[in-house]
Amino acid sequence: METSKSFDPYEVIGIITPGTLVALLLASEVPLFKRFVNGDGLTVGDLGLFVMVAFVLGHLIQAFGNLVEAPVWLFRGLPSSYVRNAEQRLISPAQRKILDARLVAMEGESAKLDSVPYPVFRAITARAYTRVQAAGRSARIDTFSRTYGLFRGLVAASTLALGWSIFAHRGQTTLLIVLGVMLCAAVWRMRRFGEHYARTLWLEFIDLPAATTGPAQAAPL
Structure with a gap:
């Protein structure tokens, strides 16, 4: 199986960043994790363990992100489908x-x-994305896709943090406001990069040579 040899740190950052938010929440609430926020500082081993925990949590949070994604696009569908409407502005x-x-x-x-x-x-x-990728013109689209995934994870992590704070710290108004603002900002950025992805995808697709976007040709026998 052919695999890419290039390492994209942004894909790792998109997982660790949401995981770090929830890991810090756990570190402030759960005795088992409090060693990460005590006043004695982190050892190298503690830091490595914290990064591993954040990475694992990040993957789990992205799974939850797949659920919170649906309400974000509830009324109009995913941005890539906006072009079906003649009144669209994508x-x-x-x-x-x-x-x-x-x-x-x-x-x-x-x-x-x-x-x-x-x-x-x-x-x-x-299928249109596959054509663009095969033509070697998907780099910018992929960048928007990864950034979209990062903010989807932050929406999920902020939702979890806000939900827990409403349950456990409902009297801390400032904390709830901060988390609410974080959630709104993450949703806004998620929507913004989702639209950037869709717009760039379709513009790249229509700029491909006509032969590239035509029907697939059967391989000669």
């Missing part, structure tokens, strides 16, 4: 006409933007 009307023609060329008449169902369009979006 790309220009002229760009939307080109996109419509490119999708029909790739998938057939059933992929026309005004009629394609949302579940089907998600599969079409995945």
